[in-house]
Amino acid sequence: xxxxxxxxxxxxxxxxxxxxxxxxxxxxxxxxxxxxxxxxxxxxxxxxxxxxxxxxxxxxxxxxxxxxxxxxxxxxxxxxxxxxxxxxxxxxxxxxxxxxxxxxxxxxxxxxxxxxxxxxxxxxxxxxxxxxxxxxxxxxxxxxxxxxxxxxxxxxxxxxxxxxxxxxxxxxxxxxxxxxxxxxxxxxx
Amino acid sequence: xxxxxxxxxxxxxxxxxxxxxxxxxxxxxxxxxxxxxxxxxxxxxxxxxxxxxxxxxxxxxxxxxxxxxxxxxxxxxxxxxxxxxxxxxxxxxxxxxxxxxxxxxxxxxxxxxxxxxxxxxxxxxxxxxxxxxxxxxxxxxxxxxxxxxxxxxxxxxxxxxxxxxxxxxxxxxxxxxxxxxxxxxxxxxxxxxxxx
Numbered sequence: 001x002x003x004x005x006x007x008x009x010x011x012x013x014x015x016x017x018x019x020x021x022x023x024x025x026x027x028x029x030x031x032x033x034x035x036x037x038x039x040x041x042x043x044x045x046x047x048x049x050x051x052x053x054x055x056x057x058x059x060x061x062x063x064x065x066x067x068x069x070x071x072x073x074x075x076x077x078x079x080x081x082x083x084x085x086x087x088x089x090x091x092x093x094x095x096x097x098x099x100x101x102x103x104x105x106x107x108x109x110x111x112x113x114x115x116x117x118x119x120x121x122x123x124x125x126x127x128x129x130x131x132x133x134x135x136x137x138x139x140x141x142x143x144x145x146x147x148x149x150x151x152x153x154x155x156x157x158x159x160x161x162x163x164x165x166x167x168x169x170x171x172x173x174x175x176x177x178x179x180x181x182x183x184x185x186x187x188x189x
Numbered sequence: 190x191x192x193x194x195x196x197x198x199x200x201x202x203x204x205x206x207x208x209x210x211x212x213x214x215x216x217x218x219x220x221x222x223x224x225x226x227x228x229x230x231x232x233x234x235x236x237x238x239x240x241x242x243x244x245x246x247x248x249x250x251x252x253x254x255x256x257x258x259x260x261x262x263x264x265x266x267x268x269x270x271x272x273x274x275x276x277x278x279x280x281x282x283x284x285x286x287x288x289x290x291x292x293x294x295x296x297x298x299x300x301x302x303x304x305x306x307x308x309x310x311x312x313x314x315x316x317x318x319x320x321x322x323x324x325x326x327x328x329x330x331x332x333x334x335x336x337x338x339x340x341x342x343x344x345x346x347x348x349x350x351x352x353x354x355x356x357x358x359x360x361x362x363x364x365x366x367x368x369x370x371x372x373x374x375x376x377x378x379x380x381x382x383x384x385x
Contacts (some may be wrong), residue, residue: 010305018329018368021308026288027295032260039256044245061259068263077308127237128244150238175200182230185237 020077023068031071035064038081042088048135048147049092051099059095063087082153089152093144093162130188134181142177145170196223200231207231273315275356287311290355294324297350298343303334307367311357321360324351329368340364 011019011033019037022030042063046056066087074083135143148159156174160167198214203224206212218224271287291309298306307327314320324347330339344362351359 007299010299013370014305014329015368015370018305018307018327021327022295022306025291025295025309027292028264031263035260036253036256039253040246040250041242043249043255044242047245047249057255064259064263126240127233128240131234131237131241150235151242171201175204178204178231178234179200182227182234185234186230 016080017077020071020074020080024072024074024077026072031068034080034084035067038084039064041081042084045085045147045151046088046092048151049089049144050095055095056092059088059091063091066091085152086154086158089148089154089158090162096144127185127188130185131181134184134188137184138177138180142173142180145173146177146181149174196221198224198227200227203227203231207235271311271315273355273357274318276318285355287315290351290357293350293354294326294347297346298326298328301339301342301346303331303339304343305329305370313360315357318356319358322357323361323363324359325363325365327365327367329370330366331370331372333372336366340366 007029011030014030014033016034016037019030019034023034039060042060043056046059046063047053050056050059063084067084071080074080076083135146138146144163145159148154148162149156154162156167156170159170163170196217198218198221202212202214203218206215206218207228212218218228272284273287273290274284290311294309295306298304305328307329308325309327310325311322312325313322315322326343326347328339328343330336343364347362348359351357
């Protein structure tokens, strides 16, 4: 058993497919490498879907636990990144749903989230900043659809399933979101 | 956009065109100034979205400490797979797990230069003592290693390790190279002329 100490080095540049196969066979180190590779993206994505960084980290944690449990039955190992992002998306939507029912129960008004502060807007005159604040002003339903599509890379069908709405509604919301975002960004220039 | 002449194409149509690069309406879209302007808007929206996501990722990428705790918890839970009976010294119902055997195969392969084991499957009635078992291994190999030699080395190593460490009646070890990777610049055990 020579050179097993090189394993982390070997795993570091292993493609997702090999890591997903090993993780599916119970190799924790392979799963960890996979998780570290994609966690920053999963976290950024989650933060765009929920209301606080703490909530986002909980979502990523839940998503990784689910992924570790289910990766053995993942058929298309080449699509493991998309699969991880899909789990994050679904978890984030569930979190919103739970929060909403809790808020309704507590009879609290639904607040607009991700309000862009004046400092946010004043940071720089980039299109990125413009998009950031335009996103913050989007109605939550439209923003979610847009984030699931653009950041999560999810299909209309997957978004429809996650949100419990029809594919037609997804297309409609996405179109309204895009129209508004394009308009606001053009006004910015 | 010119409100006096609306061509009537929806943002859905244009989004589809942008996503797929094709549309039954491409004739019109390609030559319509209004559609082109809106397509340009959608394109710069996509570009800004990519930038924003990159920035979001970069903003949190530095701190990896948050992940350590999460991953530490995962270590507690591993899947064992099927049970394999062992002939113990007078003790009944000794078993080892399929997961442990697969982990053993992985470690044998990982110890060889140039290969990284992917999926490993034990085929056969492993729950029945001395039933024939075939091992199937997916392997990622580095460029520059001669594949037939690698396959033979791996087969031999897996055979002998399973013979020593388990009571499985291994009748075949199948090696499939499912992935090729460029060599490390600093790979310590160079194979000389075998490397490119």
